[in-house]
Each structure stands twice: as structure tokens, then as C-alpha cells.
Amino acid sequence: VKNIKSITILTLALVLFASFVSNSDAAEPTQKKRTYKENPIPFKDWVATLRAEAMEQGISESTFDTAFATIVIHPRVIELDRKQPEFTLTFEKYIAGRVTPGRISRGQDRIREHFDTIKAVEQKYSVQSRFIAAIWGMETNFGGYIGGMDVIRSLTTLAYDPRRATYFRKQLLLALKILEEGHIDYANMKGSWAGAMGQGQFMPSSFYAFAQDFDGDGKRDIWKNEGDALASIANYLGKNGWNQAQTWGRQVTLPAGFDAANGESLKRTSKRGCRAMRQHTKSISLRKWNDLGIRRLNGDDLPDVAVNASLVRPAGPAGPAFLTYGNYQAILSYNCSNYYAIAVGQLADELLYAAKGN
């Protein structure tokens, strides 16, 4: 027993040593460390100018002073903002972490719970309910986690910080307008560290572009009212070109030698769409894709319909391939990432299969 104990201690010591070594390795900067400017204006003076600007825009003194009564810069928000671009998950790990059996079954429960509402939203906004639900699931696990941070404090921190001050000052003033109009009160205006709010994680500018008052009570309550939240997501997709007659795309197989034979001729030349579209081929008809030997995963021909699609392989040339339709770009408008859009599409498919299985 003593020997086992000493071996365990030795192993533990080695593990600790190894982690110490790897930690110190990790501390070596692999990228050039960025330096950040600080705001030269004292925070108190900055708040005073913001208050004057808010008054000019019709925010009342009482709304402003309630929201700013205990305001402080929140260092955690700055820390999260600085850490952000390190996106190191592989495509497979990203999907496996988001399209999970637990999320699919919670999605089914939540759809069942709000079935009449989600069907009414689907009809009014012409967006299939499974896609509304998939965005809802990706953003907040179907309203399960809407973020617990004080939105005014987060936006104030990011607006005072010079890095993206102009954008966040605009978001902050719109957040104050949301309070002024009484859609939510200050104490309940919670969100992500970057100020994304409610069950669909809308920034204040998206709130004013897309949020809906589905139950007609005069408030666009995207935090606690499922009808308002789901209608807002559907309206977001609808206003970004959603076509109810189509799906998002599908995973496909490529014939051997596909890239060598077609790589050049399929290069995307269009500049339309967000950044993530740069990884796609050009958009051609499904019939042409079928002629090039692209098939469904089960080996069947592609659907014989007049639809254009672009091909993307988010994990690189050796990874899975997807043909994506126009609706895919509507999903990208929500979050411009191929990983995100494919996860939304696959979660929507899983919710459909699960519903059929019941």
C-alpha cells in the first residue's frame, strides 16, 4: 500500500511539474502582444457628456440617473473583450458541443411548451419553426441562459474603452432608449458581457431593427416573453431574405479528384455576403452540382429543383462538405460564421427528425 501511495505521489508530482512546464510554455507569447490605449478623459467627465447627449436624444433624467446611479467600469468586460478573437475549436468539436442530444431534447420540450405560439410566429413571419427554434437553442439554450450581466454597465465599459467606442456608445444610447420606452426596466435589463440581450441575444441596434411585440401589450419583451422573443428571431431572419420554401442546405459527398478537376472554375468571384462567404465556392444550380458528381450523404442524387447553392468545407479540403442555399446567408446575418450557420442548420434538422420520430 505504501508503494502505491508513493507512486501516486510521484505521479502527481510529475503531473504538476508537467503542467507547470506547459503553463510556462503557454506564457510565451506566440503572437505579438497588442497594446491598448486608455481613455484620457476621466470617467466622471465622460459620463457627464454622455448624459448631455442622452438628454438631447430624449432620454429623461430619471431614466438616465436610475441606470447610472451605481455605474462603474467593469474590468471583467474588458478582459473578455481582449480575449475574444482566440477561436481555436475545431469544426468537429464546435458542432459536437452545440448540437447535442441534451439540447435537442430540451428543444423538443420547449417547442412543445410553446407550440401554439411558435406555430403562429411561423405563419406570421414565413420562417419554419425549426429554424426559429434552432437560433433560440444556439443563442440561449431555448431561453435557459440569457446572460446575467447588467447591460448598461457592459455597454458603458465598452463605450468608455477606446477600442470600439463609437459602436458601443451608439448601442448604449439605444439601450437607454429601450429603458425610456419601458420595454424592460433597468433591474431586469440583463445580457451577455458585450450587451447582447434576451432569448435571441439582440444588440440594442438589432432590437430597434427587428424586435417585435407579438402579444401586442406595447412592450417588446425579448427577455421574458417567448412570443416576443421568437417573433423577433423570425423577423430577423425574414428581414434578411429568408425563403420559407427552402431549407438551409445539406451535407454532401464529393467524387474523387473533385478539386483537381473543378477547383479553379468554381472559385467565388462575387463580393456579396459577409466574410464567411469568402470560404464558399461560387453559387451554381443543384443540377450542375449533380452533374459534377456531388451526391447526398446516402449516395442519392441531389433534389431536382431550381435552386442555386454554394459549397463550403469549414474544416478544410479534407473535412465534411456542405451545399448551402440562400437561407444560409440569412443565418450568417445573425452571426457571420460558417461554424455557427451549419450548427443552426443541423440543429434545425435534428429538431425536425426528433419531431417526426415522436
Ligand SMILES: [Ca+2]
Ligand atoms: Ca409584448
